[in-house]
Each structure stands twice: as C-alpha cells, then as structure tokens.
Amino acid sequence: MPYVMVQIPNPPAPALPAPTRSVPTSADVARLAGVSRATVSYVLNNARAVRISEPTRRRVREAARELGYVPHAAARSLRAGHSRMVLMPAPAFPVGPLYSRFINELQAALCLLDYTVVQYGTVGAHDDEAARAWAELRPVAVLVPGAGLGPQGVEVLKRSGARAVVTLGPETVEGAHALLMDHDVVGYSAGAHLFDTGRRRIGVVVPGEAGLDTFSAPRLAGVRAAVRGTDATVVELPLAHEEEAAAGLAARWRELGLDAVFTYNDEYAMLLMRALQDAGIRIPEETAVVGADDLMLGRLLRPRLSTVRLELPSGQELADLVDRAVREPGAAPEAHKVLGASVIRRDSS
Amino acid sequence: MPYVMVQIPNPPAPALPAPTRSVPTSADVARLAGVSRATVSYVLNNARAVRISEPTRRRVREAARELGYVPHAAARSLRAGHSRMVLMPAPAFPVGPLYSRFINELQAALCLLDYTVVQYGTVGAHDDEAARAWAELRPVAVLVPGAGLGPQGVEVLKRSGARAVVTLGPETVEGAHALLMDHDVVGYSAGAHLFDTGRRRIGVVVPGEAGLDTFSAPRLAGVRAAVRGTDATVVELPLAHEEEAAAGLAARWRELGLDAVFTYNDEYAMLLMRALQDAGIRIPEETAVVGADDLMLGRLLRPRLSTVRLELPSGQELADLVDRAVREPGAAPEAHKVLGASVIRRDSS
Structure with missing residues (x-):
C-alpha cells in the first residue's frame, strides 16, 4: 500500500472574511467592554501591579473571547522594548x-x-x-x-x-x-575503565555523520588523555552508521589487533557488536565493547552493553x-x- | 566522575551599555548612510520591486553592519499586517x-x-x-x-x-x-501480512507511553480490520517500554497462545523479542514478530526483524x-x- 496523495472532497467552507481586515483589535475589545484600551491591555497581559476590579477584568475577558481577540506579542514587545x-x-x-x-x-x-x-x-x-x-x-x-x-x-x-x-x-x-559541555570526560571515563580492566589496544569509533564531530573529537581526545603515559595505544576508527561499513571494519578486526573498543555511543555499539559477532569475534573475551548514553537497547543486547552515562x-x-x-x-x-x-x-x- | 556545576573564573567583560537604549534603529542607519528610512527598509528587507542603485545598497548595508542594526521582524509584520x-x-x-x-x-x-x-x-x-x-x-x-x-x-x-x-x-x-495521517494502514498492512502467512492468533502491542495513543489505537484497529470476517483473532497487549514489563508478558506468552505479534514499532519489537527469546520462545517458528518504522536496529536483530515501512x-x-x-x-x-x-x-x- 504505497503512499498516494489523495484529495478528499470536503464540504465547502463558509466564505471567510478577508483575513487582515477582520482581525479584531484591543480598541474593539475596549469598546465592547466599555473600558479604556489601557485597561484592556492591563487585564489581558496580566499586569498585576495595576488595581482593576474583578468584574471589570471579567468583562474585558468576555469581550475578548466574544471577539476572538488575543494580544499581539510583537506589539507588546515593541512597547516594552523587549520580548519574553x-x-x-x-x-x-x-x-x-x-x-x-x-x-x-x-x-x-x-x-x-x-x-x-x-x-x-x-x-x-x-x-x-x-x-x-x-x-x-x-x-x-x-x-x-x-x-x-x-x-x-x-x-x-x-x-x-x-x-x-x-x-x-x-x-x-x-x-x-x-x-x-566538554565531551572529553565521556571518552576519559571509557578509556580509564578499559585501561583499568587490563585492555591495552583501544579502538575509538569516530562516526561519519555530519554535525557529530563537535562531540566525537573531544571523546577521542578524552580516551587518549586517559591512557597518556602508559603502555596502552589508541586507534581511531572512522565508521559510517551502515551495516556494510561495520562488516568491513569487522573483517579486518584481527589485523588491527584491538582488545577493546569505545564506540562513541550505544547505537554504534549495537551496529559494531553485531558485525563483530557475525565475524566470530568473542565479546568481551577477545574485544571489550563500551558505548555511551545508557540507552535501553544496551540492556537488550547480549552480552549486555557496558556504557558511559552522561550527566547533564x-x-x-x-x-x-x-x-x-x-x-x-x-x-x-x-x-x-x-x-x-x-x-x-x-x-x- | 559525576556531574558538578563549577563556576570557571572568566575575565570581566567590558561594561555593556544599558541594553535597550543602545539598540540601533533604522533612523540611525539612514543618517549614517545619508538616505531615507524608506530606502533603508527597502534595501534591508530585500524589496526587489524598488529600483535602488547598487552603490546605495552597499552604503546602506555597510552602515547597518557598522551600527550592528538588523531589521525588526515584529515591526515589519505590524506594518505589513502579517508576518512570514x-x-x-x-x-x-x-x-x-x-x-x-x-x-x-x-x-x-x-x-x-x-x-x-x-x-x-x-x-x-x-x-x-x-x-x-x-x-x-x-x-x-x-x-x-x-x-x-x-x-x-x-x-x-x-x-x-x-x-x-x-x-x-x-x-x-x-x-x-x-x-x-491515518495509522490504520500501518496496522492493516501488518495484520494482512500475518494473516497471509498463516497466523491466526495475533497479539498487538499497545505502548503505555503518554501521547502515543493517537497512533496506537488506529494501528490496533487496522489489524482488527485486516482479519475481520476471518477465523483469526486479535488480542490487545498493553506494554510499558521496560524490561520487567516485557519479561512479565513473555512469562505468560504460552498461556496466551499467540502465534504472531505486531509490536507497534521496531523499538518495542526489540524489547519484546529479547524477552521472548530469553523465555525460550522460538521466533518465527512459535511466534512471528512484526515491528514498524524500518529502523536500522531491526536489521541488526537476530532473526532480522520484519517491519512496516511508513511513507510520508x-x-x-x-x-x-x-x-x-x-x-x-x-x-x-x-x-x-x-x-x-x-x-x-x-x-x-
């Protein structure tokens, strides 16, 4: 059932009045309620500082409702010199x-x-x-x-x-x-965890999607910082969010000789973990995998995914x-x- | 490394002029460029209908840049009677x-x-x-x-x-x-597919999240419509997007006697499929699973997830x-x- 754009016959609407002419103004409301325009403005903009009786307030609100008048944010901001x-x-x-x-x-x-x-x-x-x-x-x-x-x-x-x-x-x-929002800490946490659990050849996935480099570059830098001065090494792994790309990376995994990978986030972890498992790599025995974001899907993967939780x-x-x-x-x-x-x-x- | 809100010392900024007074106006631009306010307005609002020489346009733009003036959308819409x-x-x-x-x-x-x-x-x-x-x-x-x-x-x-x-x-x-956006067709497609492939006891997941009933109610109705007048039956399955809820549903799966389930979308499919597999239910032999949305994650599941693709x-x-x-x-x-x-x-x- 592919998409089709079908025009559905509609009962003709009553002819609308010309759109701009019919727009009610605060002057119309003032006239109907028998008050000044200033009073209309105070009531409808909820100016608490001004003393206006409850019956007057009610009359103004009823007149506004009857005429379908709502205050104009732009006009109000022009008067006030700024908006909210x-x-x-x-x-x-x-x-x-x-x-x-x-x-x-x-x-x-x-x-x-x-x-x-x-x-x-x-x-x-x-x-x-x-x-x-x-x-x-x-x-x-x-x-x-x-x-x-x-x-x-x-x-x-x-x-x-x-x-x-x-x-x-x-x-x-x-x-x-x-x-x-310094994403160094995200990579740093992942890198420190992997180092502390004995991993020494750490891959870091850098996603290919536009707009993500603001986050991926500092995450990579964070992993590097976490193992600086140790015997561990870090390998950058560019990866598109596509099955074929992940399969290609998995195919040369043993050449890379990595014993751990930080996958940028949980979605990339799911993508790469599937490709690694399909290629026969045992997780975590041969390669440890850590994602980020603590999404529900990480708990549904087998093995259950380790992750970095971000705190905003x-x-x-x-x-x-x-x-x-x-x-x-x-x-x-x-x-x-x-x-x-x-x-x-x-x-x- | 839990979140801490740390104030970082910042070099003091040069004192700002009082904010509203300093806002430059189109009159300031007109004065600096030596043209009328109307000309400023024509140039900066890109009014193509009006003939203004390129040197004048340039002078206006330079004056506006120098003063940091940008046109006021609200004022323009008040003049025009409507906005864009x-x-x-x-x-x-x-x-x-x-x-x-x-x-x-x-x-x-x-x-x-x-x-x-x-x-x-x-x-x-x-x-x-x-x-x-x-x-x-x-x-x-x-x-x-x-x-x-x-x-x-x-x-x-x-x-x-x-x-x-x-x-x-x-x-x-x-x-x-x-x-x-009539989501009947989504359920209808799933229901027809399951019926055509021989399934007769069809569960339909109805998610618990607020705001989704606009979509889930017609999807359920669509499945019902697809099997109306046949020997197939449809069972509504309320489900929260939580592991415990899915495990609970999976635990009573064999009592329900369902041979198929349409899971509302791919994310619920992932959740329920994991719980069914953990409970030893074979997919698709005992129960067929169909999601919706055609997310990447469906292709990463094993067995690969059947899904309904929506076309907008x-x-x-x-x-x-x-x-x-x-x-x-x-x-x-x-x-x-x-x-x-x-x-x-x-x-x-």
Whole structure:
C-alpha cells in the first residue's frame, strides 16, 4: 500500500472574511467592554501591579473571547522594548533521547518563569548570518546549542536587545554565558575503565555523520588523555552508521589487533557488536565493547552493553541562569562546566 | 566522575551599555548612510520591486553592519499586517527519526519560499488555550502535528490573522486544512501480512507511553480490520517500554497462545523479542514478530526483524500546500490522505 496523495472532497467552507481586515483589535475589545484600551491591555497581559476590579477584568475577558481577540506579542514587545521570547536554534546534530529530555525540562522551567520558548529552524543559515536572522525576532535571550556562534554573532544579538546569550558547547564565546559541555570526560571515563580492566589496544569509533564531530573529537581526545603515559595505544576508527561499513571494519578486526573498543555511543555499539559477532569475534573475551548514553537497547543486547552515562544539568538550573542573566544584562558572562560522566559496567567489558 | 556545576573564573567583560537604549534603529542607519528610512527598509528587507542603485545598497548595508542594526521582524509584520512566520508547535509525542527527517525537509522547503519556521514549545498548554498562545505571535500559518486542536482553536488563529491552519493528524478539524495521517494502514498492512502467512492468533502491542495513543489505537484497529470476517483473532497487549514489563508478558506468552505479534514499532519489537527469546520462545517458528518504522536496529536483530515501512509525503509537498493556502486564504480547506505503509519481510515472520 504505497503512499498516494489523495484529495478528499470536503464540504465547502463558509466564505471567510478577508483575513487582515477582520482581525479584531484591543480598541474593539475596549469598546465592547466599555473600558479604556489601557485597561484592556492591563487585564489581558496580566499586569498585576495595576488595581482593576474583578468584574471589570471579567468583562474585558468576555469581550475578548466574544471577539476572538488575543494580544499581539510583537506589539507588546515593541512597547516594552523587549520580548519574553527565549529563542533556541534547533541543534544541527542528531538529537538523542537524553538531550531531548533536557530540552523539554528546560522549556517547562522557562514557561513557569513566564518566558515563551521558540525553537528556530536553522536550515541553510550559518554562524553570524544565523545570528542576524535570530536577531530579527528580538528575543530577550538566546540559547545556542553546539559550536558555531562567534563573538560577532553575540554582538549582533546584544545590539538587537538580547539581554542574555548562552552557549551550550565545547568552548566559551566572548560576550556570552557558557554552559561548557566538554565531551572529553565521556571518552576519559571509557578509556580509564578499559585501561583499568587490563585492555591495552583501544579502538575509538569516530562516526561519519555530519554535525557529530563537535562531540566525537573531544571523546577521542578524552580516551587518549586517559591512557597518556602508559603502555596502552589508541586507534581511531572512522565508521559510517551502515551495516556494510561495520562488516568491513569487522573483517579486518584481527589485523588491527584491538582488545577493546569505545564506540562513541550505544547505537554504534549495537551496529559494531553485531558485525563483530557475525565475524566470530568473542565479546568481551577477545574485544571489550563500551558505548555511551545508557540507552535501553544496551540492556537488550547480549552480552549486555557496558556504557558511559552522561550527566547533564537540570533544565531548572539552566532556566534560572537564563532568568538571572536577563535580569542583570550588565553582569560578567558566567561559564559553567556542566557535563559529567560515569561508567555503567555490564557484560561487554 | 559525576556531574558538578563549577563556576570557571572568566575575565570581566567590558561594561555593556544599558541594553535597550543602545539598540540601533533604522533612523540611525539612514543618517549614517545619508538616505531615507524608506530606502533603508527597502534595501534591508530585500524589496526587489524598488529600483535602488547598487552603490546605495552597499552604503546602506555597510552602515547597518557598522551600527550592528538588523531589521525588526515584529515591526515589519505590524506594518505589513502579517508576518512570514510559520509556527509549528513541538509535537507532544516522542518523535522518531522518520518524522524528524520529514520536519527538517519541510523546514528547508519553507525557508526556500522565504518563510521563517519557528517551533513552539507547548509544555503545559492544551488545545484551544495553546492556540491563543500561538496566536499572540501572529503567525501567517500554523502547522499542528497530532490531535488536540479543535475548531475553536482554528477560529482563534484565523481571527488573529493566520491565513492557513494545517493539521497533521488522524482527523479533519473544521476550518483547517488536513494532512490525514491515518495509522490504520500501518496496522492493516501488518495484520494482512500475518494473516497471509498463516497466523491466526495475533497479539498487538499497545505502548503505555503518554501521547502515543493517537497512533496506537488506529494501528490496533487496522489489524482488527485486516482479519475481520476471518477465523483469526486479535488480542490487545498493553506494554510499558521496560524490561520487567516485557519479561512479565513473555512469562505468560504460552498461556496466551499467540502465534504472531505486531509490536507497534521496531523499538518495542526489540524489547519484546529479547524477552521472548530469553523465555525460550522460538521466533518465527512459535511466534512471528512484526515491528514498524524500518529502523536500522531491526536489521541488526537476530532473526532480522520484519517491519512496516511508513511513507510520508515529501516536505516539499507540504510546503507547497502551506504556501498555496497562505496566498488563497479564502479557499475551502483541503484534506489529503498522506500516510502509506508497506511490509518489509525479513526473518522474524
């Protein structure tokens, strides 16, 4: 049953009024409720500081509902000089479940602080060009995952009224707050575990997917750092996320003479473990395998997969940092190291 | 190495000017470039219709760069009466790789048509309340994945100037264009395949995760429809995505007397297949297993997993529908059936 795009006959809709003319304004609401426009604005924007009686509030809300009026965020932000919008460019790398949970938590925490979180598709735009596109929306804060934003981009955002720019990446960027996600610790943990359990020829999978080098390069460096000054050696293993590529690597496994492999993450571990097992390599006797991310699938593999669990800060902590930065835009940028890692040893290592 | 939030000393930043006062305006750019504000607006908003010499354009762009000025999308949309913003609420269900690829493609296609796509976090808000929050941003079009938006929400959005509201879900909503994603076909394909290969007692996994019932209920109904009027029976199997739950189900598998199971998707297939194999059930001899989504992991399982591949429309098709709807806001809502499904038979069925 292949996909077909079928038009389904639909009862004709009642003719719509011309779209822009019919948009109700706060003046219409004021007229219907018999109050001033200022009162409408105070009530609908929940301005607590202004004393307005409950019956008046109710009348305004009913008039707004009847007319289908909602306040215009843009107009409000033009009046206020800034918005409550926190802009978050969609990350350029494939997002795992751990990271999505973190983002959801962050959004929830920011909503409770009365911010509106919008994620912005960055398709096609890069670096400081992207920053200009974001600046057009006049966000009060911008959270940038991954590398890419430079000091110029930060400057563009600040000049356009962003009170806080926060990067979540491997390095600090001048002028921005930084949550440093240093993936060295992930590789370091894996490397130290493999060394401590007697392994001396350690392969490290470096995935071929675009956008992952921000994470894979420091993970590789972390493994190297963990065995520096010892008799252990580290071999870089580029690998595409495809069965054929994994089978090819498995076919020359015994030539490589590796007794351990850190596979970048659990999904690559599953891919490579299958290929190694199909090629007759015994795990963990001949080769120990360690993934990362602690996905459910690792527990379903046989042997059960050892993995590195990543520890991110809570979304609440980041939300608080954003809010503090918005309220004190003149304060010096803060930098926090926020990535932790610990090994969960199962049967594959 | 557990996570620690460490403040890293940062060189103090040069004191920032008070944030709102310093925001440069188009008047500043006009003054520096020696042109009118209208000219600045034409140049920076890429208005092609207006004849402005290349040296003037260059002077305006240089002045804007020097001052760090970017146009204000909200001000522009207030002038124009509408924005170029396509708002897409983040879906309330866990998003798989197929769906994310579709969304990325759609974003890219809309960007080429000069729309700005923003994804909106919907945490906490529901249904028509959510529609009011979206309306505040005055999007020119709204794409709503999943169920939830009602006719009232559509009305609120249209009254606020949205020219097109498009739902991607199981049913049409009055006043909105609909891309009907009817997951019946997924279950129907799996059920027909299992029946055709001689299976007569078919279990259907219904996942416990929140937000998935929009998909799981029609998939179950599809399996039932495929065997209606035959001697085959269908048994609903609620299952949480946890090892213990799967082991519990596997322990009473022989009592259930099932000779086949459609597992909702490939991830549940992996979970249940492991539990069945650990309990000594032979696959496919005793029980055939069929997943859905055609993930890579299905090919890595042993036996290789049979699966239902879903076929979504291209992002380009949807982008064209949105653009057409924006340009003809008075046209009758269109409804298209857009979900296709086909079985990929491997070794588990």
